[in-house]
Amino acid sequence: MAQVRTIAExxxxxxxxxxxxxxxxxxxxVNRIKTTLTRLGIRNFKPTLRQAAERPATLHTxxxxxxPPNTLAELQRDMARxxxxxxxxxxxxxxxxxxxEQHPETGPHAMVRLLARxxxxxxxxxxxxxxxxLSRPMRDRRAIARxxxxxxxPNESGAQRRERGLARAGNARVRRGMIQLAWRFLRFQKQxxxxxxxxxxxxx
Numbered sequence: 582m583a584q585v586r587t588i589a590e591x592x593x594x595x596x597x598x599x600x601x602x603x604x605x606x607x608x609x610x611v612n613r614i615k616t617t618l619t620r621l622g623i624r625n626f627k628p629t630l631r632q633a634a635e636r637p638a639t640l641h642t643x644x645x646x647x648x649p650p651n652t653l654a655e656l657q658r659d660m661a662r663x664x665x666x667x668x669x670x671x672x673x674x675x676x677x678x679x680x681x682e683q684h685p686e687t688g689p690h691a692m693v694r695l696l697a698r699x700x701x702x703x704x705x706x707x708x709x710x711x712x713x714x715l716s717r718p719m720r721d722r723r724a725i726a727r728x729x730x731x732x733x734x735p736n737e738s739g740a741q742r743r744e745r746g747l748a749r750a751g752n753a754r755v756r757r758g759m760i761q762l763a764w765r766f767l768r769f770q771k772q773x774x775x776x777x778x779x780x781x782x783x784x785x
Contacts (some may be wrong), residue, residue: 582770586650586717590712590716593689593712593716594712594713595678596673596676596708597705597708597709597712597713598754599673600673600674600705601672603670603673605664605761607663607666607667607670610659610662610666611628611629611663612662612707613659614628614656614659614660614663616630617652617655617656617659618640618656621642621648621652622642622643622644623640623642623643625651625721626640628659628660628663629663631736633660634657634660634661634664636662637653638653638657638659639657639662646764654681666667671765675749676705677704677708679714681693681694686755687713688716689712689716690713692707692716693706693707693708693711696710696711697717699718700769700770701766701768701769701770702762706758706761706762709754709755709758710755710758710762711758713752713754713755713758714728714729714755727748728745728750728752728755729751729752729755729756729759729761730748730749730750730752730753730756731747731748731751731756731759732747732748733745733746733748734746734747734748734749767779768782
């Protein structure tokens with residue numbers, strides 16, 4: 582049975598989701614800039630560097646020619662857009678940090694701070710997992726797996742039974758975060774019993 586979230590609980594998801602959209606927008610802008618320059622044979626420009634916004638006017642093609650005027654104007658607009666989106670991401674992160682500092686032991690904030698102390702889990706992942714799923718009253722860990730779509734999807738027909746992999750019928754953000762968390766666990770908790778069991782030769 583799905584429990585209806587309160588308005589405050591739903592509102593707590595918005596910063597993380599907005600940041601995810603803005604990060605995707607940054608990636609699209611950077612890829613567009615690189616594609617535009619690649620057409621002219623320029624491959625050594627990094628739009629994410631601190632002084633990158635000042636460089637388009639100084640770029641030259643391999644033939645030594647300056648950038649065409651329309652292309653230069655487009656790049657400058659893209660760089661301005663990239664800087665604006667990056668500033669919005671920083672604003673979201675600063676506001677979240679202030680809220681965690683002001684209310685460190687109340688509600689989901691305490692859970693976020695506790696999760697962020699685990700090696701391999703950053704503040705962004707902890708905030709997403711708590712507000713999207715872990716703050717819900719779940720019965721057990723299997724309920725969390727079902728909510729994230731990480732349970733199996735068996736196909737049964739008569740005496741035939743075939744496993745079709747993960748169901749993927751749930752919160753996609755929580756599912757991506759938990760899968761990434763599993764790989765980070767293998768990377769940063771190399772000596773744990775679970776990691777040693779996973780990497781044991783008999784499992785291959």
